[in-house]
Amino acid sequence: MRFVKTFPLLFSLGAALGSANAWALLTDRDQPIRVQADSAELDDKQGVAVYTGGVVITQGTMKITGDKVTITQTPDGQVDQFTSVGKPAYYEQQPAPGKELVKAYGLTLHYFAPKNQIVLIDQAKVIQEGNTFEGEKVVYDTVRQLVNAGRATGAKVTVPRPRIDMVIQPKKKDGQ
Template identity: 45%
Template sequence: MTRPPFAPLLTLGVIGLLLGSPPAQALEGDASAPIEVEADRLDLDDRAGTAVYTGDVDIRQGSMQLTGARVEIQRNDQGQLTRATATGERAYIEQKPAPDEPLVRGWGRTIVYHVAERRIELIDRAELHQGGDTFDGGYLEYFLDRRVVQARAEAEGVEERQRVRMTLEPEQQDGP
C-alpha cells in the first residue's frame, strides 16, 4: 500500500496532530483550532517522512505555540507524527493546560517534542516556567500529562555545564 503524497495540506494536518492534545490536557478548543504556520522556507520529503521549516518559524494552534529558527517534523511509515524538533538561539514552546491553570512556557537552544510520550525536552540554556515556578539548567524534561519536571546540569553534546536552578512560589493560603 502506498502513502499519499506528503503535500502541504497533509503537512498542516500532521502539524495539527502534533499540536492538538486531549481536552483534559489543554484548552478545550486547541485540537480543533486552526493551525497557523509562518516560515521563510518549507522542504518536504515524503520518503523520509519529514517536513523542515526554516527562517523564523512560528507554528500556532489554539493555546500552543512552537517557534525556532528551524523546526523539523518527523512521521513514521503509517503517517503518524512522532517528533517535532525546534532549534535556534532561543527556541520556544508554550501551552495553557486548562482555563484555570497558568501558561506553561519553555525555552532552549533545542526543543524536542515526543508526541506519543507527550514529553518535551529542553536542551542547552533550558528554561521552564509554570506560573511563578521556574526551572533552569542544561537539560530539562517535562512530561505534559503528569506535569513532572526532571532537570540536569549537563546535556549531551553541550560543552558548558549549566547548573540546575529552581524557584518555587509558595502556595497562597486562604484566610487569616
Template identity: 40%
Template structure:
C-alpha cells in the first residue's frame, strides 16, 4: 500500500474527517480528532484540484483520531467555495466509525455505499446498511442518519439497493 500526502488532499481529508462526527454535541470528540494526524492508505490517488475532487482507490483506509472511513473507493468533492461538500465511500462493505466521547461507545456504520453530506450533516448508508452504537442496531436496505437531530430513517427498498432488505432494529433497555 502507498501512503498519499498532498497539501490539497490533506485539506480535503481534514474537512471530510472533521465533519464526520457521528453524534450531535460531540465538539470535544471533533476537536480531539481534528488535532490528530490524518493517515491515508490506498493503492491509487486521482486528485483534480480544478474539479474539486480527490478519488482514492484500492483498499482505502482513512483515519484521524477515533474516526475511520474505509472502502474500495473513496471520493471527496468540494463546492465552489473550496469546502468539502460530500464524501462517498463504496465497496462490498464500506465502513465508517467514530467514538463521540471516551465515555460513549463507538458508532459504526456499513453499507455498499456510504455518502456523507457535509452541509446537511447527514449520512446515507446504502445497500446492506447497518448502524450500531453500543447494543443498539439498525439494519436494512437504506439507512439515513441525521447527526444533529440523532434521527434514523430506514427503508427496505431505495435507489441503489439490491432487492428488498427488510428493516431490523434492536434497542437495548435504558439502565
C-alpha cells in the first residue's frame, strides 16, 4: 500500500463509490460523494481504500462516520463492502421523502452494497421512525427497511447483551 495525500485520488474513489446504486435514496445516488478524513491509503491492485481519523462520508441524505473506514471494490470498480470502526461508527439516511432519518450505531459497521445490508456489531442500535432495536448484533436491510437483532456469535463484544432490547412506538390513529 502507498500513502495517498492528493485530492484527485480521493475524488476518483468518491466517483467509484457513486456507482453503488444501493447506497441511498434514488435521488441520493445521483448526488456527489464526499469523503473527509485525516489520511487515506489506496491499493489499486487490491481494490482497497483505508481512511483514518474522523472519517465522514456523505452522499445526499446518507452519512457514515467512523475512526477508520475500509472500502473494498470489485475488479470492475463497483463498491463491494465497507467497514467502519468507531466509538461508535454511525450511519444515517432518509429512507423516503418526508420520512425521518434512520440512524444506526455500532462499534463495527459493515455495509454490504450488493445486499443493501448493514450489519452492526457490539453496542449495536438502529432507530427507525422512533422505534429502537438494540443488541450485540443488528442487521438492517436499507431497501426493505427490515431490522433483525440478536447475539453476535463468533464476534468479540465489549458489552455482552444476552437479550435484545426493542422499543416500538404505537401507531398514530387518523385525526390525532
